[in-house]
Amino acid sequence: MVTKVAINGFGRIGRLALRAIIESKRKDISVVAINDLGTPDFNAHLLQNDSVHGQFPYKVKYTKTSINAGLGPIKIYSERNPEDLPWGKLDVDIVMECTGIFTDKAKASLHLKAGAKRVLISAPSKDADITVVYGVNHKKNKKKSQSNLECIMHNKLSCASRNGFR
Secondary structure, three states, X not given: OOEEEEEEOOOHHHHHHHHHHHHHOOOOEEEEEEEOOOOHHHHHHHHHEEOOOEEOOOOOEEOOOEEEOOOOEEEEXXXXXXXXXXXXXXXXOXXXXXXXXXXXXXXXXXXXXXOOOEEEEOOOOOOOOEEEOOOOOOOOOOOOEEEEOOHHHHHHHHHHHHOOOO
């Protein structure tokens, strides 16, 4: 079964999420859409030329309605309100919320109203169903809205967990 993913927000975190999915070469994940207010040419340029990770390993192409970064075309949207996105039509399983704006449960749930099955919030959330720390509780993922712990805390807690501290 292929998990259909949409990325909301194509800034630093959104681009890194796409890059990680593409570089993993996983066949069970398909990025079907990206929503960002930036223009497709600007977003393609930023994906192709990363100041930390270097050149993207594939040629990034774009049109007015899609971006192709090695996996085939990914639909591009430019909606301010997540409720207006076609997640239901695209049968999106998971929205990766990467804007830093829709971090509380009420705002993140706009993606659910648009038809997504689950939302993964890339920033800390005060009221998500669960805050995930990889290596500690990442297998408890049955909730509708999830938040990832901040990277500094994530690294410390993950190391503590591996060393027997719980």
